[in-house]
Amino acid sequence: MSKIEINRFAPEQAGPxxxxxxxxxxxxxxxxAHVPEWGSGGIGNYFYWKAAHxxxxxxPSPGIVSFRIQKAERLGLTYEEYxxxxxxxxxxxxxxxxERIAEIKRARTARNRS
Numbered sequence: 808m809s810k811i812e813i814n815r816f817a818p819e820q821a822g823p824x825x826x827x828x829x830x831x832x833x834x835x836x837x838x839x840a841h842v843p844e845w846g847s848g849g850i851g852n853y854f855y856w857k858a859a860h861x862x863x864x865x866x867p868s869p870g871i872v873s874f875r876i877q878k879a880e881r882l883g884l885t886y887e888e889y890x891x892x893x894x895x896x897x898x899x900x901x902x903x904x905x906e907r908i909a910e911i912k913r914a915r916t917a918r919n920r921s
Contacts, residue, residue: 863894882908888915
């Protein structure tokens with residue numbers, strides 16, 4: 808075998824970009840503590856809540872969505888605010904619910920400021 812053939816199979820020299828410690832696989836650092844999706848507390852009912860949230864927000868029929876959008880617009884709310892009120896309180900807001908609608912709008916402005 809000639810010297811040219813031997814050099815062709817020789818491993819490449821490490822460059823300055825390859826300053827990785829021996830035995831390091833190049834993965835993310837393990838120094839940062841991993842926080843699971845459900846937070847630092849126990850898992851509790853996390854997956855039940857996640858499934859319920861998915862069912863509540865992703866399954867309404869187009870007719871229900873259209874009704875809620877129209878009703879929310881008449882009350883000056885967003886679709887999400889109106890639907891959340893139904894899910895939290897179990898009732899549809901009416902024009903007469905002036906105090907609750909004002910409270911939702913105040914909470915919206917507080918969220919937008921922060």
